Amino acid sequence: MSLNDIARGAGLTKASLYYHFHSKEELFTQALVGLLHRVASALEAVVDQPAPLRDRLVALAANRLESVATGRDTESLLREAEPTLPPELYRSIRSAQQRVTALLVRTMARGIAEGELVDQDPVFLAHAFVALMAMVGARGEGGELLFPCNRATADRLVAFFLHGAGVPRET
Helix, strand or coil, X not given: CCHHHHHHHHCCCHHHHHHHCCCHHHHHHHHHHHHHHXXXXXXXXXXXXXXXXXXXXHHHHHHHHHHHHCCCCHHHHHHHHHHHCCHHHHHHHHHHHHHHHHHXXXXXXXXXXXXXXXXXXXXXXXXXXXXXHHXXXXXCCCCCECCCCCHHHHHHHHHHHHHXXXXXXXX
């Protein structure tokens, strides 16, 4: 997609678009940073709910599923764009992502403090949860999503995070 296409789609002239953005990469970066700020604001409302950890995690997973289903999956967008982005633009996107990560770390720390999670490093737990959520966007050979983007998948993901895959053993 060219800047002409973007300008036309936004109802602007190419000159007015260039007034605000010097390149397609800068436009992409600002759009993605803006999206990440909106995502973080939405997630903040979920994280701060007075609900059990499981319910908050399911809401976070459902949000991720929705972004995958609607094509607003920032990780996939960034992965595809990374090779073409100048390092400073890439760093500004990663910086915006840190707000989302910080919210997850805060969620895990609260879960530990309230006795809903084992006493583990909340940064480790946040990244483990993110890694599980990343699998939701996995695609098959034909490009189809391997897992449906629905509440049942969010529930399965959170149950796996909270309980693992091991069979409980009697001691």
